[in-house]
Amino acid sequence: MNDSPAAEWTTTPITADVLRGALDLERTERGVLPHRLPAKARAQSSDGQLAMVESQPSGVRLAFRTAATAVELDVLPTKTVYRGAQTLPGNAYDLLVDGRLAGRATADGGNVLTIDMAAGTMTTESGPVATVRFTDLAAEEKDVEIWLPYREVTELVALRTDAPVEPVPDRGRRVWLHHGSSISHGSNAESSTTTWPALAAATGDVELINLGLGGSALLDPFTARALRDTPADLISIKIGINVVNADLMRLRAFGPAVHGFLDTIREGHPTTPLLVISPILCPIHEDTPGPGAPVFDDGVVRFRATGDPAERAAGKLTLTVIREELARITAARAADDPNLHHLDGRELYGEDDFAELPLPDALHPDAATHRRIAERFAKHAFGAEGPFA
Missing domain, CATH: 3.40.50.1110 (SGNH hydrolase)
Structure with missing residues (x-):
């Protein structure tokens, strides 16, 4: 990890300005939880399966412009495992720099949701906040995206960089x-x-x-x-x-x-x-x-x-x-x-x-x-x- 003193780090609020692919942001005790359905839609369903999958952030990504050489993202993931089954893919954080894959990481810690498909039950075990790190990035202005895991409900706690962050300019894409x-x-x-x-x-x-x-x-x-x-x-x-x-x-x-x-x-x-x-x-x-x-x-x-x-x-x-x-x-x-x-x-x-x-x-x-x-x-x-x- 970058050894810069903490004072040199910039903490950027995680708001809609630096987040794409979510339709709603829920404020939590620690930070924000992206949702892919708005609150009004979520209120009209009591289905646990839907509640789980709409808060799994498939396609949701942090997007910002920066000259940072290091990025830290504190998260509280909820990992889903199926009792009696093998571990499935989909737990990676993908780093894109100027649209190209530049790194991949996973988050240790977090909560674990265990689903027993045979019994139709779900249990959750609580865990600590984790930090995802990307380092050795080029010290030049660039567009950075961090795509969140599609299988992990991901509460976003803090975004830190060793250079200031600004929203990505509108590229006019459809x-x-x-x-x-x-x-x-x-x-x-x-x-x-x-x-x-x-x-x-x-x-x-x-x-x-x-x-x-x-x-x-x-x-x-x-x-x-x-x-x-x-x-x-x-x-x-x-x-x-x-x-x-x-x-x-x-x-x-x-x-x-x-x-x-x-x-x-x-x-x-x-x-x-x-x-x-x-x-x-x-x-x-x-x-x-x-x-x-x-x-x-x-x-x-x-x-x-x-x-x-x-x-x-x-x-x-x-x-x-x-x-x-x-x-x-x-x-x-x-x-x-x-x-x-x-x-x-x-x-x-x-x-x-x-x-x-x-x-x-x-x-x-x-x-x-x-x-x-x-x-x-x-x-x-x-x-x-x-x-x-």
Whole structure:
């Protein structure tokens, strides 16, 4: 660590001026807690899963301009572990300097949230504040970003640097607002900068607001209102898999829920390019309804579908049904909404991809697949003829 006397260090208040990707900042005893849903939305749900994932800061980053050679960030993380399962990735703090990865660190200490998926219980063990350090940076003016871990709820306590900090000047980049499930949240990616939305945003040279909410892309009206009320130049929603594996609704409810979700977004963004993405290939749920359930085998978690394919006739949802319905709905609406677009998720990850890069737990892609999905999405959305061109 830099040996400069404490008097030479600058402590910068952590405010919205130096934070991107969060929709709300909650004041805490120690500092601030970034949220990816606003307080009004959070107040309308009592679901513990949603409360956990919306406060896991996927895509949330500190962003500032400085000539500092050393940066310290005090944090109180809440690390999530699953009883009986292996440790998952997603706990890294990524340092970007002028848009390029320049360092990666993790935070020791903090709280530990233990989830027992078999029993459906959660327990929390308290721990101390930790310090994340980056040193040996060039002593010249530069844009610095610290991307927070997508799997750790992260209370920000203090930001210290050995040179003054100022907000990054407006670069005039477009804002891309994306909502999706755990795959958009980041499941199994190396870090927040290597989730498929973050990689695609870097390729498209846009500012990302990632509302990927693990297990919680459920067409909730409060999420639609959050999308409606968030300034954005580009919007995408990737929906379907959580509705199936949560066994949340039947076909009769799904179609009107999609229409209502889109109607709400359009109240705030009547002409913004809006891309609806159906689920990527997931063989366990292609023709078998949910609910999904975890299976533990020597510390490895895999998922299976527990529904009966015959129940599709009674309106139970599968990914095949959802893709057909999303294609139908978007085609019908596009007649009056030329800025509404549709993408079949199997163009991002389909049968050939599954043969080469199978889903490790039968539900989520691995790090290499995140990169593949990002490349294909960027080519489709940001290409010359794409909806986000």
